[in-house]
Amino acid sequence: xxxxxxxxxxxxxxxxxxxxxxxxxxxxxxxxxxxxxxxxxxxxxxxxxxxxxxxxxxxxxxxxxxxxxxxxxxxxxxxxxxxxxxxxxxxxxxxxxxxxxxxxxxxxxxxx
Amino acid sequence: xxxxxxxxxxxxxxxxxxxxxxxxxxxxxxxxxxxxxxxxxxxxxxxxxxxxxxxxxxxxxxxxxxxxxxxxxxxxxxxxxxxxxxxxxxxxxxxxxxxxxxxxxxxxxxxxx
Numbered sequence: 751x752x753x754x755x756x757x758x759x760x761x762x763x764x765x766x767x768x769x770x771x772x773x774x775x776x777x778x779x780x781x782x783x784x785x786x787x788x789x790x791x792x793x794x795x796x797x798x799x800x801x802x803x804x805x806x807x808x809x810x811x812x813x814x815x816x817x818x819x820x821x822x823x824x825x826x827x828x829x830x831x832x833x834x835x836x837x838x839x840x841x842x843x844x845x846x847x848x849x850x851x852x853x854x855x856x857x858x859x860x861x862x
Numbered sequence: 863x864x865x866x867x868x869x870x871x872x873x874x875x876x877x878x879x880x881x882x883x884x885x886x887x888x889x890x891x892x893x894x895x896x897x898x899x900x901x902x903x904x905x906x907x908x909x910x911x912x913x914x915x916x917x918x919x920x921x922x923x924x925x926x927x928x929x930x931x932x933x934x935x936x937x938x939x940x941x942x943x944x945x946x947x948x949x950x951x952x953x954x955x956x957x958x959x960x961x962x963x964x965x966x967x968x969x970x971x972x973x974x975x
Contacts (some may be wrong), residue, residue: 756905781961790950791905792965800961840905844961849894849913851963853906 751778753837756841756854763831763861770828771857773841782824785818785840787856793840799824800846828859836861864889864955865938868966875943878975883938883969885953894956896906896963897927899949906952912936923947943973 754775763769773782780801785793797806799818813835815827828835841854865888875881887893894913898906910921917929927938938951951965 759903783962790970792952792967793963795962795964798962810958830974838903842906846961849911849956851896851908853898853908855905856903858903 753851754841754843754854756839756857758857759855761857763828763859765832765861766830769828769831769859771828771839771841771859772788773824773826773854774822775824775841775843776822777845777852778844779843779845780821781844781846782818783842783844783851784824784826785842786837787840789837790854796826830842831859831861833848835859864893864957864964866895866953866955866964868951868969870955870969871967872970872972874972874974877945881938881940881947881971881973882941883951883971885936885938885966887934887936887953887955889955893929893936895927896954896956897921897936897938897955898952898961898965900952900968901949909938909951920973926947934955943971943974945973945975947971948973 783798784796787793796810817825838856838858840856844851868887887924898909899911909925910919912929920926951969954963
């Protein structure tokens with residue numbers, strides 16, 4: 751089945767130690783998103799890619815970066831994780847002009 | 863700017879009873895509205911969407927939603943709740959500028975046996 755896969759499901763990192771979360775898709779969708787969701791709150795968009803065009807939300811901290819080396823993969827880099835960055839990180843895809851969004855299972859990040 | 867509101871933090875219903883989870887929207891132009899469900903430590907699962915057409919939208923797992931333009935609402939409904947429906951439910955709208963989804967604050971549904 752075509753899907754969005756996030757690895758790992760659970761990630762523990764040390765305070766201040768860079769961490770990378772990954773997302774891959776087999777849907778060949780041209781738009782990919784990263785959302786941050788804290789303790790059952792609404793998911794908050796961090797940034798999205800339309801093909802290789804990167805779109806950062808105005809309030810996304812500089813500590814968060816993203817890379818999309820090809821259509822299938824997208825990475826979320828947190829340069830210096832703080833305790834406040836502990837959250838569920840959700841990757842999603844869509845096809846521009848379509849109205850469907852597909853979410854991955856998420857990566858729960860713990861900062862110790 | 864698009865926004866959706868979910869006025870209830872939690873909804874409690876007994877198994878077998880009908881359930882309603884409320885959502886109101888504020889959008890410019892045509893609204894594109896969605897419902898997602900989230901189980902603990904999982905991603906978001908799509909339930910249904912309204913783009914255009916019939917005001918009553920049928921979705922996954924027996925859920926449906928009614929689009930009401932005059933009341934700017936898009937309430938999620940199910941005729942007979944199951945204990946397994948207990949989860950966190952999010953209403954969302956699609957931003958007309960980009961394709962990003964804007965989510966409501968979520969409603970926790972608890973279905974008691």
